[in-house]
Amino acid sequence: MSRYRQSKLIMSGPDTPTLRRRKSFSGWFLFAALFAFIPGTLRAQLPVSLEPCANKVPPAQQVAIGRKAAQQVYKQMPVLPDSSEVTRYVQSLGEKLAQYAPGYHWPFNFHVANMADINAFALPGGTVFVNLGTIQAADNEAQLAAVMAHEMSHVVLQHSICNMVKEQHVGLLAGLGQLAAGIALGNGALGRVAQESIGLGAGLGFLHMSRGAEKQADQEGAAILYAADYDPRAMPQFFEIIEGKYGKGGAQFLSDHPNPGNRTEYINQEIRSFPPKTHYITQTNDFQRIHKMVSGMHAYTAKEVQSGVWKRKSPNETVSTGINEYDKAAASVSHVDLSQPRDWSTFKGDGFTMQVPSNWRVLGDADSGMIAPPGGITPTPDGQSANLQYGVLTDLYTPPEGTSREQEFAALLNQLTQENAGMQPSQESTTQVAGQTVQSVQSVNSQANNGRGEHDWIVGVPVKDGLRYFVFVAPEPDFGTLRPTFERVLQSLRLQ
16 A cells, blocks of 8 residues: 555544544545544633634635644654543543534644643644643643633634735645645645744744734633633633743743733633633642643653654654554564454444454544554655555545535545556446445556555545545455455444
């Protein structure tokens, strides 16, 4: 199989993978987003009602742009793996807050950057990074939730995408097409934008907010905290704590998030207008346990990150390549077991579930990823991508504007063929999946696998936002042996 850049791994049970994000099977996976679209409350239910900044960038395109930027974050910053207990805690807290994020149901997902600076940032579309230093500096869970709610509010109010529109970066970053949303930001104009826009710490140029945007994020964030039963006063309290430690603008957070002025005064004034509550959450046992854990963890300084030392060392199991949670032990398996599996587990994806062999593992997240037996995924020589040789990948294809339902599968095949040298699809056919008739095609790539050839079975299932597609992959000589397993996986598919 061609190269992939991974997303992230989430386990919803001992052997039950959960997946998210997308990419063609010749490209690389972007880590993306942990959660499926979480039902949010209506804007009118929050005590603060602010409208997103005016722009014409569709939500799906904002998500795709954010995922491109996230690839660069993983290349430039050390990020804790999603299996980390610290990350799982932050994700759980973020999931709770996301239930109260108003407006469009952004696919929020949360990650921990192994950096000492007190900082956090949110990419367009809902990916939020919280620095380890921020967790270490917070005194209680309400303060950490305040930082996260503030960042989520930038997503809700679409501040970063409006900054990009002003800087005229959207056209460049979105010009690769929806299918290839996870493609590498390479040389040329697009690469220059990446270098200019993505810095160390939170130095993504389009994320530097105006004071007006900061005030709105404070107000909306305080409302999200209130709705989630956290003390909204924790927000100005935490800003005062870091200002007291570092001086005005001394912390990275304060320089990236300029103080609108009288922050404590106007947030407290806003809070006084909220309907009174008899009890707020301030501290939790989970936070105290995690805070004790992170107090002894090493977080990289900005100088260490810039030097690239984190790519050579791996304290705290920091992700140092684009392959998050890559199972090197499984990759070293010399022989892939092709026998019919006896045990199966439920794979929970974004808007679907399916049964997969229990011993198969996931490289990806709830939207897109590869699911393969031990040894079925191998790293590329540079360690920055992965090859799928045996298994299945799934992704969401958003067709170009104006594409009819009848044309979507053909458009998908056209894009895959362009991106995969040597791919030769056969005649399209139909099959029954999840109670509907869907299109599929068999393809052979004689150039793959060092001349052994590769057989790809591509199936496209219509969903609300386009096509959820599945590619079942094996070397040509072994495809027939694995086909019964592939068919059972496909027939177990259930849309939600």
